[in-house]
Amino acid sequence: MGQSAIIVIDESAALRQQIRYVLSQQGYEIFEADNLRSGLKKIQEEPVCLIIVDGTLPDFSLPHLLLEGHTHSVTGIVPVLLLHSEKGHPGAGGFASPPTPGPDLLPPGNSRFYFLTKPFSSMSLMNVVKKALGETGTYSPHNESSA
Numbered sequence: 001m002g003q004s005a006i007i008v009i010d011e012s013a014a015l016r017q018q019i020r021y022v023l024s025q026q027g028y029e030i031f032e033a034d035n036l037r038s039g040l041k042k043i044q045e046e047p048v049c050l051i052i053v054d055g056t057l058p059d060f061s062l063p064h065l066l067l068e069g070h071t072h073s074v075t076g077i078v079p080v081l082l083l084h085s086e087k088g089h090p091g092a093g094g095f096a097s098p099p100t101p102g103p104d105l106l107p108p109g110n111s112r113f114y115f116l117t118k119p120f121s122s123m124s125l126m127n128v129v130k131k132a133l134g135e136t137g138t139y140s141p142h143n144e145s146s147a
Contacts, residue, residue, distance in 0.1 A: 009039035
């Protein structure tokens with residue numbers, strides 16, 4: 001665990017299932033949560049190598065994510081893939097475009113944030129995941145379908 005474990009935090013069960021399918025086909029172990037609070041609890045129980053989180057969750061808080069999820073005592077700095085929609089969300093943490101975290105919000109060191117606009121294809125998802133994890137190569141499935 002940890003080395004190839006990824007958590008997906010999104011309130012849409014269908015989206016979590018689609019992401020699980022795509023990433024598990026590539027050998028990743030996937031954990032799921034439908035809100036930030038349960039996702040952060042899971043991260044404390046099971047170290048992960050990547051956090052995929054919907055930035056439009058009603059309980060989404062970038063500072064909370066940074067303090068409790070982005071830095072883990074075992075794995076160090078964990079990259080974050082922030083999902084967002086073109087239209088954003090009126091909820092507390094929602095935004096229409098990726099936020100630019102200021103230096104006052106980011107922890108010192110190698111903070112790594114990546115962004116992906118919903119809806120996205122399986123290929124787009126895998127390419128951003130590979131980049132976030134520092135893997136080389138480009139994902140190119142034979143029959144690429146939308147995730």
